[in-house]
Amino acid sequence: MSKDYYKILGIDRKATKEEIKKAFRTIAHKYHPDKGGGDAAKFKEASEAYSVLSDDKKRAQYDMYGDAGAGGAGQSGGFGGFDFSGQGFDPSQFQDFDLGDIFGDFFGGGRPRRQSRRGRDITIDLEIPFSESVFGTEKKVLLTKTSTCSICHGTGGEPGSGMETCATCNGQGQVNESRRSFLGVFNSVITCPTCHGKGEIPKVKCRNCKGEGVERKQVEIPIGIPAGINNGEMIRMTGEGEAIGNGTPGDLYVKIRVRPHPVFKKEGINLYMDQNIKLTDSLLGNEYLIETLDGKVTVKIPAGITFGEILRVKGKGVPTDRHNHRGDLMIRIKIDLPKKLSKESRKLVEELKKEGI
Numbered sequence: 001m002s003k004d005y006y007k008i009l010g011i012d013r014k015a016t017k018e019e020i021k022k023a024f025r026t027i028a029h030k031y032h033p034d035k036g037g038g039d040a041a042k043f044k045e046a047s048e049a050y051s052v053l054s055d056d057k058k059r060a061q062y063d064m065y066g067d068a069g070a071g072g073a074g075q076s077g078g079f080g081g082f083d084f085s086g087q088g089f090d091p092s093q094f095q096d097f098d099l100g101d102i103f104g105d106f107f108g109g110g111r112p113r114r115q116s117r118r119g120r121d122i123t124i125d126l127e128i129p130f131s132e133s134v135f136g137t138e139k140k141v142l143l144t145k146t147s148t149c150s151i152c153h154g155t156g157g158e159p160g161s162g163m164e165t166c167a168t169c170n171g172q173g174q175v176n177e178s179r180r181s182f183l184g185v186f187n188s189v190i191t192c193p194t195c196h197g198k199g200e201i202p203k204v205k206c207r208n209c210k211g212e213g214v215e216r217k218q219v220e221i222p223i224g225i226p227a228g229i230n231n232g233e234m235i236r237m238t239g240e241g242e243a244i245g246n247g248t249p250g251d252l253y254v255k256i257r258v259r260p261h262p263v264f265k266k267e268g269i270n271l272y273m274d275q276n277i278k279l280t281d282s283l284l285g286n287e288y289l290i291e292t293l294d295g296k297v298t299v300k301i302p303a304g305i306t307f308g309e310i311l312r313v314k315g316k317g318v319p320t321d322r323h324n325h326r327g328d329l330m331i332r333i334k335i336d337l338p339k340k341l342s343k344e345s346r347k348l349v350e351e352l353k354k355e356g357i
Helices: 005-009 017-031 040-053 056-065 099-107 130-135 279-284 343-354
Strands: 122-128 137-148 163-165 174-181 184-191 200-202 214-225 234-237 252-258 265-267 270-278 286-292 295-301 310-313 329-336
Touching: 005 017, 005 040, 017 040, 040 056, 122 137, 130 252, 130 265, 214 234, 214 252, 270 279, 270 286, 279 286, 279 329, 295 310
Parallel strands: 122 252, 270 329
Antiparallel strands: 137 214, 163 200, 174 184, 234 252, 265 270, 286 295, 310 329
16 A cells, blocks of 8 residues: 655645655654654654655655655665665665754764763751751761862872873764664764763872772761751752762752751741740739740730730841841740639639629
8 A cells, every 4th residue: 555655744745855854853853763752663654754755756756656656665674775674774865864963862962062070969968956947057067978089189190190192082082982773873972981071081090099080088068057947948059969080069958957946936037936824914914034046035914915915026036138137036825724713812703703804
C-alpha cells in the first residue's frame, strides 16, 4: 500500500523545501526513539518521508508513481540508498539538514561547547534555640568534605613545577566522542577527561592531592543566622559545598530547626505569650513583672480587664532590618479563678452578687 508522505509530515502537496524541513524537524524532536515518550515507528516513517520529499528527483517520481516509483521506500531493508536498519546510515540523504540541531537534545549536541564542572551540593540540619532564631546569631559547624587542596590550591601540580599541554586533547580542552544510535554513529564534543577542559596538566602532580586539585578534609564553616528565621527555613551558602578539580564548588544548604520555647511563640515580627493573673487583679488592676527574651519588664494590668484580652509591649518582639525596628510582645491575659472559697471570701462574693457585680 502506497504511503502518503505529505500526510505523514502534515504538509500540503505544494509545500516548499523549507516547509518540508521544518515539518520534519518538529516530528524528529517529538518522536525520536532516544527521547522519553519517543516512537521509533513514527520517527522512521517521518525520516522516509523527508528523505523522498526533500530530494527534487525522488519527489517528482513519488508524485507520479507513489513510493514504489521513488525507490521503494516502504520496502524492508532500505530506501533509495537509505538503510533504516541502523547498519548503513547514509548521512548524505540529510546533507542539507542540521542533524546536530535535532539530535542535540539526545546526544549532547552537534556543536562544540564546554560544560563547566560543578561540585556536589551539601545539605545539613542545624538546630538552634528559640531566642537565637529571634535575634539571629553566628554558628560554626565542622564538615568533612572535598575542598580545594591546601598545597597546590587547586592547580593539581606540585608548587613551582609548572604546566604542560594536555596530550589527550592537544591543549583544546575537549575531544570528539562517537556514539552509536538508532540512526547510526553520531559525533559530539565533550570536555577532555584528562585535563577537565583546562587544556594543560601539571608537569609534576601535587604530592597531596595526586593531581586532582582537591582533597578530603575537615573544615570549620561559620554560618550567619539572620534574625527572625523560622523553623524549617533554608540558608544557602554559595560555594561552600563539595569542591571539584578545575570547576566550581557546589553550595551548602543549611536547614534550620528551631527548638520550641515553653513561653513564647513567634508570629511574623511579634512575640506572643500567655500571662495568668488573679481574679482580684482583673477587677482592681495591678502591676506584674514579666521576664522577656531580653530582660524583665513591668506590665500594668488595667482594672476590669477580661479573659483573652491582649496587652502590647512595644519594641520587645523580633528585630527587623529596617532602622533597628522591632516587633512587639503581645501578652494574652488568662484569669485564674479560685477552685475553693473560704467562708469570708464566699461572703464577700455574695455581697458583690447582691450589688449586681
